[in-house]
Amino acid sequence: MHERAGTTATADDLIDVEGLVRAYYELKPDASQPTQRVAFGTSGHRGSSLKTAFNEDHILAITQAICEYRAAQGTTGPLFIGADTHALSAPAQTTALDVLVANGVRVLVDEFDDFVPTPAVSHAILKWNNDPAKRAEGEADGIVITPSHNPPADGGFKYNPPHGGPADSDATTWIANRANELIEGGLREVNQAEPSGVETYDFRTNYVDDLANIIDLDAIKRSGIKIGADPLGGASVSYWAAIRDRYGLDLTVVNERVDPTWSFMTLDWDGKIRMDPSSPSAMASVLSHRADFDILTGNDADADRHGIVTPDGGLMNPNHYLAVAIEYLFAHRPGWRDDAAIGKTLVSSSMIDRVASSLGRRLWEVPVGFKWFVPGLIDGSVAFGGEESAGASFLRFDGTVWTTDKDGILLCLLASEIRAVTGKSPSELYRSLVERFGDPAYERTDAPASAEQKARLAKLDGDAIAATGLAGEPITAKLSRAPGNDAAVGGVKVVTEDAWFAARPSGTEDVYKIYAESFRGPEHLREVQAEAQRIVGDALGG
Incomplete structure (x- = not known):
């Protein structure tokens, strides 16, 4: 634990945004150096421009590779693209648009030039592909430009194919290999053009209006509970205000600041600025407001992760909250299939196993990575998929798919529904699980x-x-x-x-x-x- 963990960042902790963006354009990767090659982890390619790991050449090559991959797969519909609040996200989106347009891809960007959370991109892809008339025009896919909760100097770039979730390893391996070939070839095979004719899409309204089909927002409103939501300077900032206004909730956006240096953050356990809503150190400033709200939540930069704070329990361990969410959902979603399973990664808590057994539900345990839940969420055979790193999604009231990527906004709203419907905080409900199943x-x-x-x-x-x-x-x-x-x-x-x-x-x-x-x-x-x-x-x- 760093000696300054949990304390507010100082000027010495902050990135030089201009220098970071300049490095994005000026530094050129050497594909013979392993740390400078395109490499997709569990959720896209990530790195810092200062380390020549996330630069213009990388994005040119990755985007060209995606264009070739989607063409080979017969994906001919629109591509939805969204970016988070990291400093490298905007220049990366500009680069990507140059390549997408030059390759004849129909691109949809945010109507309000706003930041776009990861779940809103997944939602948009699925909404298009689940509409027979739209699907007849060609299947849609997407790109999300985000390094998630990584420090401010990092950038990230990931591809979501027509199923709406993270691309599987077959796709990402092909894309990475092709991108590295393109870099080694001096980018001569990369098509570029001034972006023109780019269409827009209202990610925010489409996502927010649809929340009534998955969260009992009427119950939350009737209860009158006080809700606090901290976007941690991320892409969900405008979404929380829209949710408040659309559904008439007593909801306060605790911090509306968007600052690519994240100067308002408290340092994480290792002394770095990291927008991790499951970390007590990173969430220290949020925790100072815990007594002001019945439910207080946080999201990371692209809002695919959640942090749940209660007055009686503080910041919940993600494993604890997943167990509570699972027990609550399977008791309050009668429209789900009787044989729908509970999905968890194999490094998530065995408390989930014990909850699943008590519910008489099948446990579906998969490797690390949210991509494994995608098929089950699509066909309704897996009603809930969650991982220990505070990422999860679940089905609509009627048992149909919502998103196939992690949705931190959704899991935060669920905490308010749980409090409204049961009259108990998620922390209190977890203590009841401990009394029944043990304290891991x-x-x-x-x-x-x-x-x-x-x-x-x-x-x-x-x-x-x-x-x-x-x-x-x-x-x-x-x-x-x-x-x-x-x-x-x-x-x-x-x-x-x-x-x-x-x-x-x-x-x-x-x-x-x-x-x-x-x-x-x-x-x-x-x-x-x-x-x-x-x-x-x-x-x-x-």
Whole structure:
């Protein structure tokens, strides 16, 4: 924990916006350097222009690759494009539009030249493709320009195909490889033109008006509860005001400032500015208002993540809130299919498993990455999909798809519905879950690993683990493939009756991540974490 974590940023912490944007245009990536190549993680290509990892050449190449990919897939409808409030997002959108127009792609940008949250882009894609008349003109897809909650110096660029969610690894691998080829070829095959004939779309009104079909906003209004919403300087700022006005809620936008330096933020645990609504350090200024509202919420820069603050519990652990949301939703959504499953990533809390069992619902456990929930959300076989990093979405009242990307605005509004309908805060409801199912201790830590060890861990088979016990309990499962969809975990998960750990290699550092949980308390969790390093070390050869 950094000594200044949770304190307001000072001038020395802030980026030079002009220098950052200048570097975007002036620095040219060397494709022979791994850190300067296009690389899609779980949610797009990310990096800083100052490190020659997110520059004009990258966006020219990625956008051209997307144009070629969508053409090869037969995607001929409009492309919805939106950007968040990071300083590099606007220049990246300008670059992308040059390439999209030159390739003859029909592009729709925001009608009000406003920032666009990730869920609003997903919503727009699905609305188009679910309309037979619109779909007859060709399937739509989208681009979201955001590095999510990353620090202000970063940029991000991701592609959402016609299913509306994050592109799968087959698509992103093809796009990244082609983009790197284009950079290596001096961008000679990239088409560019002055953007003309670009159409507009009212992302905000289409999204906000449709919320009545997924959230009981009448109940929230009738209850008269006081709601606070902090966009954390992100793309949801105008959306919260529109929601308040459209539905007559007692809702205050706590902070309406948009500042690409994020000078109003408190520093995260490591001393960096990071717009993470699930971090107590990053949310310290928001937490100072907790007594002023019945429900207080935060979102990250593109509003795909949520943070829930209650007067009686403070900032909720994302795992805790997901468990509460699941139990509430499956008791208050009679229009959902009786066989609709509960989706979770395999590093999310086992409290969700116990809630699912008590509901008599099938648990659908998948690898890390929201993309895995997309097919189930589309066909209604998965009614809720959530991950431990405060990202989730769920179905409409009638059991049809809402978004296939994470929706932080939606999960924040759900917290208000829960408070309005039950008369209890989500924190109070989580305490009732603890009384019924136990009190799990959960933590993510890092352990050192060489590049070779990380590569071996990514391909490790559960059968390669020789251990038969973990922290005094027999091991009941050694997973290298997810139980829900049999997809590779990219690591390993080891399970006992009351505890588990999962180990996955970091994509950016010489470490591997250890996620661990114990229903026997913090001391037992420490034992699990220590033995996890030994077990993984033995499997990797030291």
